[in-house]
Amino acid sequence: MKFFIDTANLEQIKEAQALGILDGVTTNPSLMAKEGITGQDNILKHYVDICSAVTGDVSAEVIATDYEGIVQEGDALAALHPQIVVKVPMIKDGIKAIRYFSDKGIKTNCTLVFSAGQALLAAKAGATYVSPFIGRLDDISTDGLNLIDEIRVIYDNYDFNTQILAASVRHTMHVLECAKIGADVMTGPLSSIVGLLKHPLTDSGLAQFLADHKKGN
Ligand code: E4P
Numbered sequence: 001m002k003f004f005i006d007t008a009n010l011e012q013i014k015e016a017q018a019l020g021i022l023d024g025v026t027t028n029p030s031l032m033a034k035e036g037i038t039g040q041d042n043i044l045k046h047y048v049d050i051c052s053a054v055t056g057d058v059s060a061e062v063i064a065t066d067y068e069g070i071v072q073e074g075d076a077l078a079a080l081h082p083q084i085v086v087k088v089p090m091i092k093d094g095i096k097a098i099r100y101f102s103d104k105g106i107k108t109n110c111t112l113v114f115s116a117g118q119a120l121l122a123a124k125a126g127a128t129y130v131s132p133f134i135g136r137l138d139d140i141s142t143d144g145l146n147l148i149d150e151i152r153v154i155y156d157n158y159d160f161n162t163q164i165l166a167a168s169v170r171h172t173m174h175v176l177e178c179a180k181i182g183a184d185v186m187t188g189p190l191s192s193i194v195g196l197l198k199h200p201l202t203d204s205g206l207a208q209f210l211a212d213h214k215k216g217n
Pocket of ligand 1: 006026027028111131133135136167168169187
């Protein structure tokens with residue numbers, strides 16, 4: 001399972017990269033705004049800075065919602081850096097654009113996916129990644145993990161190459177459940193990654209080992 005970090009915060013990206021377990025980064029317009037990155041030039045520069053800080057794929061989201069606009073914006077984003085994956089919303093013009101990018105060999109991430117039917121369309125269009133938002137489904141009392149399960153079954157039935165990128169991951173249990181189902185990738189905040197480290201028995205066991213070592217020396 002690949003681990004992506006879902007943030008535009010460079011410090012957190014570098015911290016995850018330094019752990020040696022990071023496979024990529026996802027961003028979105030809200031995450032960029034949260035870091036105070038505004039204005040087209042600053043946004044494009046920030047994507048390049050993120051690409052320089054990591055070794056894997058970096059999703060950069062288009063703002064346009066019409067086919068021509070998505071294609072123009074996506075081509076420009078893809079030209080920024082070889083690690084850029086063009087993130088396209090799950091709308092009719094988005095699907096058309098994903099087909100265009102896919103035919104051109106440009107990687108895509110189909111975002112804002114909330115149903116298995118949408119995920120099927122994204123795979124048909126040749127998306128590299130499909131992003132079902134599990135946390136946002138949980139927020140409205142709908143089982144987000146069940147969606148990951150459904151998409152896994154459908155993609156396996158037809159050997160689709162599109163990778164299931166479990167998005168809107170909020171905590172460590174989301175990560176573990178997605179791993180059990182067989183999501184190809186998860187993207188979440190740094191806390192959902194480093195939280196996997198924690199166990200009180202590890203902490204108390206280590207404290208005991210160190211104390212015993214001290215006694216014997
Ligand atoms: C996915 O690529 C999105 O950036 C993200 O996972 C959304 O997460 P949220 O629902 O926590 O905002």
